[in-house]
Amino acid sequence: xxxxxxxxxxxxxxxxxxxxxxxxxxxxxxxxxxxxxxxxxxxxxxxxxxxxxxxxxxxxxxxxxxxxxxxxxxxxxxxxxxxxxxxxxxxxxxxxxxxxxxxxxxxxxxxxxxxxxxxxxxxxxxxxxxxxxxxxxxxxxxxxxxxxxxxxxxxxxxxxxxxxxxxxxxxxxxxxxxxxxxxxxxxxxxxxxxxxxxxxxxxxxxxxxxxxxxxxxxxxxxxxxxxxxxxxxxxxxxxxxxxxxxxxxxxxxxxxxxxxxxxxxxxxxxxxxxxxxxxxxxxxxxxxxxxxxxxxxxxxxxxxxxxxxxxxxxxxxxxxxxxxxxxxxxxxxxxxxxxxxxxxxxxxxxxxxxxxxxxxxxxxxxxxxxxxxxxxxxxxxxxxxxxxxxxxxxxxxxxxxxxxxxxxxxxxxxxxxxxxxxxxxxxxxxxxxxxx
Numbered sequence: 001x002x003x004x005x006x007x008x009x010x011x012x013x014x015x016x017x018x019x020x021x022x023x024x025x026x027x028x029x030x031x032x033x034x035x036x037x038x039x040x041x042x043x044x045x046x047x048x049x050x051x052x053x054x055x056x057x058x059x060x061x062x063x064x065x066x067x068x069x070x071x072x073x074x075x076x077x078x079x080x081x082x083x084x085x086x087x088x089x090x091x092x093x094x095x096x097x098x099x100x101x102x103x104x105x106x107x108x109x110x111x112x113x114x115x116x117x118x119x120x121x122x123x124x125x126x127x128x129x130x131x132x133x134x135x136x137x138x139x140x141x142x143x144x145x146x147x148x149x150x151x152x153x154x155x156x157x158x159x160x161x162x163x164x165x166x167x168x169x170x171x172x173x174x175x176x177x178x179x180x181x182x183x184x185x186x187x188x189x190x191x192x193x194x195x196x197x198x199x200x201x202x203x204x205x206x207x208x209x210x211x212x213x214x215x216x217x218x219x220x221x222x223x224x225x226x227x228x229x230x231x232x233x234x235x236x237x238x239x240x241x242x243x244x245x246x247x248x249x250x251x252x253x254x255x256x257x258x259x260x261x262x263x264x265x266x267x268x269x270x271x272x273x274x275x276x277x278x279x280x281x282x283x284x285x286x287x288x289x290x291x292x293x294x295x296x297x298x299x300x301x302x303x304x305x306x307x308x309x310x311x312x313x314x315x316x317x318x319x320x321x322x323x324x325x326x327x328x329x330x331x332x333x334x335x336x337x338x339x340x341x342x343x344x345x346x347x348x349x350x351x352x353x354x355x356x357x358x359x360x361x362x363x364x365x366x367x368x369x370x371x372x373x374x375x376x377x378x379x380x381x382x383x384x385x386x387x388x389x390x391x392x393x394x395x396x397x398x399x400x401x402x403x404x405x406x407x408x409x410x411x412x413x414x415x416x417x418x419x420x421x422x423x424x425x426x427x428x429x430x431x432x433x434x435x436x
Contacts, residue, residue, distance in 0.1 A: 011148035019141045019390040022371065030378040034416040036403045037384040039194060039359055041257045042328050043407060054309025055302070061312055081301040083289045085110025087308050091253070091267055093316040098227070101242050101251075107271035107285045109292060110299045114224065114254035114266035119146045120288040120295070121220060121250055121268060125184040126152040132176055134186040136164050138391035140194050140222070143187050156393055157186060161353070163200035164188060166207055173215055185218035185250070190240055191226040192358025195391045195402040199356050202237050209240065212248045218272070219244075222252045227322055229357035230330040234319075247272045250284070257359075257406075258318045258325075259310045263303040329359065332405035335413050336361055343421040350424055359406040362388060365424060367431055368397035376423075383419035 005013050027035060062068045062076060076086060088105040095101040111117040125131065133147055137156035147154045157172050158165035169186065176183045190200040200208070212219050221240045229236050241251040251269040259265075270284035292298075314321040337354050340363065344350040351364045369387045378384050388400040403420075405413060 009149070011145070011151075014145075014148050015390075016141060016144040016148050016393070019145075023386060023390070026374060026378055027384060030382070030384070033378045033382045033384050034408070034412050034419065035384040036405070036408065036413070036416045036420070037386045038407050039404050040407045041261060042325055044328075045324055046260075050310075051306055054306045054313065057309035057312050058305040061308065077301050077305055079301075081298045081304075083293045083298050084108065084285065085267070085299050085304060086301055087265070087267070087304045087311075090308050090311050090316055091269075094311060094318060095253075095269070097315070097317045098319050099239050099242050101239070101269075103269055103271060104283075107269055107283050109268050109270065109285050109288050110304060111266045111268060111292065112296050112299050113256065113264040114222065114252050115142055115146065116292070116296060117252045117254075117266050117268035118143055118220075118222075119150070120291050121185075121252075121270070122146055122150050122152050123291050124284070124287055125218070126150050127184075128182075130180060130182045131184050132181045134169065134172055134176075134183055134217075135393075136186070136188040136193070137393065138195050138388060139187070139393065140189070141390055143222070144393055153181075154393055155183070157188075159193075159196060159198060161198060162204055163190060163193065163198045164204065164208060166204065166211060169208075170211065170215070173217065183217060185220050186212070187220040187222065189222045189225070191223060191237070192228065192355055192360070194225065194358075195360055195386065195388060196362055197353060197355030197358055197360040199237070205237070205240055205243055209243055209246075209248060213246050217248070219249045220252065221249050224254045224257050225358040227258055227318055228326050228329045228359070230333045231356065232330075234326065241269065255307050258322055259307050263300075263306055265299060265303050265307045329406060330357065332408065332410065332413060333357070333359075333361065335410045336403060336405050336417070339413060339417045343417055344424075349428060359404050361403050361405070362400050363403060363420075364400045365427075366399060367427065368399055369401045370397070373423075373427070374401075377420070381419045381423045383416045383423065385420065 011017055023037060059073060062073045087110050088108040091108050092103050092105040095103055132153045132155050134155050134157050135143060136159045144154055155172055155176060158168040173183050190205060192199055219240060223239055241249045254266040268288060270288055272284040273281050274284050274287055275281050310321060340352050349366045353362050355361055370389060371387060374387055386402040388402055389398040392398060
């Protein structure tokens with residue numbers, strides 16, 4: 001039997017769903033190329049021997065702190081578990097310590113990675129054909145792909161060096177409502193965003209919260225990189241959720257970058273109140289859990305226990321648990337920016353931003369950057385990066401590329417930048433010849 005893709009869900013033929021597969025295939029086809037594309041966490045600190053230690057630490061927590069008997073411990077770790085997860089209380093402690101967010105543990109749903117958290121929130125909010133989602137552009141492709149699968153139209157909001165253009169957000173809200181649409185939420189990463197690396201100022205965070213309240217809009221805050229500032233003193237701004245006094249923010253968290261990506265454990269904090277058809281009032285998290293029960297049933301309790309053991313080992317502070325990792329990312333980011341400055345001294349047609357932390361920086365060039373150029377870069381120059389066009393929801397050419405520093409050494413950064421400089425120099429020369 002042969003199935004025509006046209007007979008399947010339209011999103012399956014959408015570029016948003018093909019982006020990750022294409023980038024992974026390029027990496028597999030050119031394994032010797034230096035990758036400044038991957039957003040994976042640093043691997044040198046991974047320790048197989050830590051897994052049983054973390055698991056045992058969580059087991060002792062169940063026994064000593066919660067008073068569970070051996071039979072209950074066995075069922076907790078081996079059986080199907082609570083749909084909302086078994087880490088909710090430790091996550092609440094972590095948020096209080098690291099983010100100064102006071103939260104009811106019942107408002108937390110533990111998910112299969114942050115990707116499921118996004119999916120659950122979007123599925124709940126997409127109630128009818130008038131509903132649309134706003135997202136700061138450029139946008140993480142996982143969010144765009146999830147929205148596609150849910151037939152949830154995404155309307156871009158201008159980002160820029162400030163992280164979000166608040167005037168454009170208001171204009172997009174007005175435009176959508178004038179067209180009869182219902183904007184349900186705006187998705188953004190206020191800290192060291194993927195892919196732009198940009199962060200919002202404290203003043204803009206407060207203004208955004210005020211705008212969301214006046215416009216009756218939810219904000220979906222995604223924060224996978226917030227623990228990795230590049231400043232020497234490790235200064236971090238409060239998250240939107242920490243500033244949220246009116247329950248306008250749904251907060252997405254992940255342990256992929258801060259503990260272990262292979263565990264596939266994330267969470268969503270949804271403390272908004274929902275009034276049921278019978279007049280009872282509960283948490284938005286309860287509604288998300290109902291959806292999850294029909295999607296993944298529950299998140300692996302073994303994976304949660306490993307994450308929980310890591311949290312307990314550091315008093316539930318991921319800031320303390322990631323001291324070494326933050327130093328690596330900060331050092332690599334500074335090394336990348338300095339390396340670009342050496343290879344493209346002013347005045348230059350090549351530019352770049354200087355993020356305050358995170359994994360990514362964006363390089364701008366005076367010509368379109370596409371998948372064909374990436375393929376040539378991998379094949380002929382031995383370096384991988386990500387075309388920024390993958391993070392925009394249209395087909396317009398984008399003259400920029402994303403570089404990642406999270407899974408490379410300073411030596412690999414130097415080699416990768418040498419190869420990238422050769423590619424860009426040759427491409428600039430080639431285009432000047434073709435124009436003349």
